Amino acid sequence: MEIYKEFSFDSAHFLPNVPEGHKCKNMHGHTYKLKVFVAGEVHPHYGWIMDFKELKDAIAPLIDQLDHKLINDIPGLENPTAENITIWIWNRLNPLVPQLSRIELYETPTTGVIYNGK
Template identity: 60%
Template sequence: MIIYKCFSFDAAHFLPNVPAGHKCGRMHGHTYHLKVFVSGEIDPESCWFMDFSDLKAIVNPLIKRLDHHTLNEIDGLENPTSESLMVWIWEKLKPLLPALVKLELQETPGSGVIYEG
């Protein structure tokens, strides 16, 4: 069984390694939408794999670390592309959430990234 929970956060960033004049080289912000997918066996007594509130309790401290911050100022995110942000989130969550199987991050309504570790 795979379940997921959605989270959102607002953050600013700039991409220092883009060509001169590229619009993403300037400071700008996004409302990011993150889906966290976990997988496991359904418990026959509870009839669920994981309580969504337990999942939320694990992920929310990370969301609070990102929300309304400049991503470039966070250790390990000096070049915060969507891809590097996803690897960073995965590396923070996986030790706390061994059942993690996939992350989806939407940076804009039409673009995003999927990461499966």
């Protein structure tokens, strides 16, 4: 079984490695939506896979690093494509939430990335 929790953050970025003339080479912003999925067995006593508050507490420091920031200034995110942001989040969250099964990052309501660590 999987559970999920949604988060959002607002950030600016630019993509330094896209061709000249590409509009994403200019600084711009997004309201990102992040869905974090956790898989496992339902605990027989508590009746849940994981406490949603525990999940919120684990992701909060990462959201704080991203929210209302220029993502390019964050170490490891100098080329902040949606794919690279997703990997960055995964690599920091996975040690804190070993049952992490996938994350989805929506850059816009119609575009995003799904990542399961592979």
